[in-house]
Amino acid sequence: MIDFINKTLSKLFGNKADRDLKELVPVVSQIKEAEVTITQLNDDQLREKTSEFKKRIQDYIVATVEERISINDQIEKNPTMEMGTKEDLYRRIDELQKEENSKIEEILNEILPEAFGVVRETARRFSANSEIRVKATQHDRDLSVKKSYIKISGDDAIYSNTWMAAGNSVTWNMIHYDVQLIGGSVLHQGKIAEMATGEGKTLVATLPIYLNALAGKGVHIVTVNDYLAKRDSEWNGTIFEFLGLTVDCIDKHQPNSDERKKAYLSDITYGTNNEFGFDYLRDNMARSPLDMVQRGHHFAIVDEVDSALIDDARTPLIISGPTPKGDSHEFFALKPRIENLVSTQRNYINTVIADAKKKIAEGKENEAGLPLLRAFRGLPRNKALIKFLSEQGVRALLQKPKITICRISNVKCIKLMLNFILLLMRRITLLNLQKKVSI
Template identity: 70%
Template sequence: ELYTEIDKLEKDRNKELEVILMEILPEAFAVVKETARRLANNKTLEVTATDFDRELASYKKNVLISGDKAIHHNSWLAAGNEVTWNMVHYDVQLIGGIVLHEGKIAEMATGEGKTLVATLPAYLNALAGQGVHIVTVNDYLARRDSEWMGPLYEFHGLSVDCIDRHEPNSEERRNAYLADITFGTNNEFGFDYLRDNMTRSPEELVQRKLHYAMVDEVDSVLIDDARTPLIISGPVPRGDEHEFYDLKPRIERLVNVQKSLVTTKLNEAKKQIAEGKSGVDEGGLALLRAHRGLPKNKALIKFLSEQNIKPVLNKTENYYMQDQNKEMPKVDEELYFVIDEKNNSVELTEKGIELITTSGEDPHFFVMPDVGTEVAEIEKSGLSAEEKVAKKDELMRDFSIKSERIHSVNQLLKAYTLFERDTEYILDDGKVKIVDEQTGRVLDGRRYSDGLHQAIEAKENVKVEDASQTFATVTLQNYFRMYHKLCGMTGTAVTEAGEFWEIYKLDVVEIPTNTPASRADQQDFVYRTMREKYNAVADEIVKLTQAGRPVLVGTTSVEISELLSRMLKLRGIKHNVLNAKMHQKEADIVAEAGKTGTVTIATNMAGRGTDIKLGEGVKDTGGLAIVGTERHESRRVDR
């Protein structure tokens, strides 16, 4: 009852707080805008020095103390580059600030200054002394924005820090949370919450009460990654790496035999469909077999992209799936294993088990025992009670070993057939690192679960790390719903407005642009083959660079970005590549991207929060040219 009373008092206090903040909003916003204007118009601002100014001057080069005066310069370092403040809030940005303060989502077009808009509600809500969390999608943006916008807040005596600069569980990170405004990535905020839930004493906690969060690129965090669990795990005493290495030669043989079979079935399907025999027991059946055998086979994907071929596959699949997949065994009988791409699962067939069971080996080496039947048999036998117990123990041991073995086989099959290097993951310094499909960035410290990561490590011949077990887990969706007030900014939220309201009770408000958009969107070009498409892309890049325009080339994977890079090298075009492998050079590459004739090949990682500033004379040549090599699965990423 006492806790209920405390919760009620806290809610009442927060309501009163919101009323007061709304009253002072016009004055607070005016203060921030006037500060921005003065910093833009003057190289230095001189004020009476406070203790906070003196502390700032001890470690910040843009603040100097002269007698009883503090001199704030309008140039400072952000993400390793010197920036000179030259921005003043537009009226439409003030509207965006109000929307964010009210706990809604502001949809603002790309380049409309979302980072600057955030300074308004961040300053206002920081005055409450409860802490403001500004959440970004990656550590580069968290550090850059804290350094770029920090001096604006610090001029008014507000402390700013970035949790990504400090080690977890450290005193420095605890102090970062005590700052008035704290920047960080969604994952780090979530992991700190988990670590706090694992502490043994209140003194070890780093976070304080979750009050106000402003999420940059809110659709990426609250929709794309919403159900992705953040997991803190630790090593399991027993690792099963040797099993992966022992099974690897068998699985490689199995995959190669299936590849050969799929090629045969695909050629059969092509021949029969070309002859007009596309029925469910002719070309359609051969096509479905190839698809259930290796759905990621490049020749199959290419064939399915041809006109009227996908409908043949869908029609055949629907036919064999009717009556609860009654006829599906007819499709799978020739395959060694069956892949269900939608459910991300692989299942060995009798034929496959036969192939990987070596001669002289127990024919049930990869077959799970029927525990119920076996136990019944033991009970019926004339053995003594002790012998029955011993037999049952032996049966359960056999069950456990075989279950682990079959699980390892399935994970290795997934590693070889569903996970491709430079698409789902990269190899970096002898380690397998996952690439985020939405952002194109490496997910440092993240591992696939259930032994899949180990299977990929075995496939790539790198050190197989120990298996891990989960200690604590939370989804981003559940974490962000704990804040008293949540808001966000993005250029692409209206398409998901219904979901934002249903799950988070967040309204989406479109903010008008300050000036009409001058971007000219062209129609898509569709080519028959990949070769023709990439040759056309390379020719277009050559043409645009000869006109003096900077070119940003969008790709969906590391593999495609490197393929285009090789093609441009052959044509003698100088260019930069920004992908998961080159993320350390991100700031330098983005700084160059808007200069005359510069070509930048990028995965999705360049699309979130990175503004490309145009160099001198670029507008006269037609501005930045963007060439998208393919449509992304999420239309918001394309926008």
């Protein structure tokens, strides 16, 4: 009956996935409308859209940001401020922070069609041209020093559509499909987008990454292994860098280093879930804000989210300090001694088992119990012992010395208790005599 009702409701109203899809279809139409104008821009004008988007975001939140900064200055300049007043101001700062985040989300949703259109048009131009020549900026000049596929020729920067990613030469030949635009919208909304292998998860992610990086508060791309983190940062990085954003990967740098701190200051930061987690733990242990590497968390995309948040989450991140002697350990000195000790014990237990078998064969079963117990305590997983104990009546012999030892132990305990009681009674009698004498 319940199944029938569910099927009927699904036919009338559709399931949750269908309803969500219907809400996202108009977004694709808005992106295509924005692309009509975007495709007419030259390469320099296309790149300038990033600065335009950033200005629109800053203009939208400027009042909130200025009020927050003003309150912070007020607190710093008045160290003798009453605690009640200071708490009210801090409460107001928290409210302004929430308001700022809410406004950023509003303006990003407004910019989304154009931003997605810019990324798709950039991908299309890199796919259609082996080189793209644009007016060189300082950002381009800095990149050309580190990356061979970006060259400076006079006042121009020349971007090649072939570059190195994870040690392999790749030529950009990908353009976003309409369904991938929907996937990008889903990720921007903070929802989980399930895509099969080969459907272009890496390409889909470029859309919300670019959009949320425009806020200037950083975007984290969390992957499950360092190879994917390094590869994707280099594979997609050129598209973002062409549009004026900075990209880095924390797995390329040592923990607590200036390079890693700089990586977190990039617009887009790739890394593994473990490295992000350990950096977060180290920052919580830092004694000064200057020792912290991460900045405030704004937006993150988690690749293979089921693995990162469910499977890997079963293994806790445990942070610890280095050993005092570094690589100088006593392991190699103790290893041969321990091996010799284990070997000696194994040989002794084999001798004890042979002795027990001999006594049983001679009919001295009462004497065989103690060697069996000694062997069981010394090497309980010995294969020869396990096989021998599985024979009929042998395990019963093992129990007899156990019971005897328990009886002896109990007798000792009873004797000790009686001796303690007797000693206590003597002390009490002695105290009573002393009192009588003093009287």
